[in-house]
Amino acid sequence: MAPRATTLPHARLRSGGPVVGTVTRGTTNPNRLRRMDRWIAATHGAELRRAVDPVAVDLGYGAAPWTAVELLGRLRTAAPRTRVVGVEIEPERVAAAKPYEREGLTFRHGGFEVPVPGRPALVRAANVLRQYDEEQVAAVWERLCARLAPAGGGSRGGLLVEGTCDEIGRRHVWVALGPEGPRTVTFATRLGSLDRPSDLAERLPKALIHRNVPGEPVHAFLRDFDRAWAAAAPYASYGARQRWIRTVRALRADWPVTDSPARWRQGEVTVSWAALAPRTR
16 A cells, blocks of 8 residues: 555535545546446456445546446446445535436445445546545545455455546546555557557546656656557557557566456556556655
8 A cells, every 4th residue: 555645635524424525526428437447347347246245336426427327337247236336425416316326326425435335346436536635645545445345255355446537538547456455557548549658647547647757667657658659650550459459568578567468459558556656755
């Protein structure tokens, strides 16, 4: 786990206990999180199928409930018993989402305390920490990881997926964390929109976005990514996908890429968190 932050977002009281967090802008669009959802279904689907009560939380879904509705549909392709709870800190957004409730989908008022019974198998927090200070991230991660289903009995435990994407879902970067802390960083993009891999730097999650400077691992990774992309230019005649696959194969020689060509073909690459973690100051 990253070093503990000194402060948490402020708490507001509600019946049943404090709501931890601050109201975000709430910007959302249909299909914005499709790349993240598909990755979760592919990489965490087996854990959801094994769970006794596979609850997934869409934390901070925003001004409209589209992302929670879509998450339910995509996860149920991999784990049909999955239930989704949309959690929002703004009561008016919860009230607006209530008409969309149905079997397997509910909405609740809350924040980083994650007001659901038990320990969820998944918490997705997309575009939530973008508006917080970097110094607050570690404490939020620690709090959310403590809410996840624990590891044991052949299970790695629940998963927290926290990251950022653009407004229409073409470019994403997210961190995946288990109960023990951060595991991996995934870069995902619509390949046809990409000029070079470092275009994804503007979507780095809060824990990394201010570390894209010389001397930091994430800066070195994106530099090497661009160099490998340039070297793979001859493969562009076969399409952007083939160029991306060739690029990642070259990148794997120096960086701990943890996924396989099946994911690379989707315009993704996942790297060990330890290789990109910020240097302590």
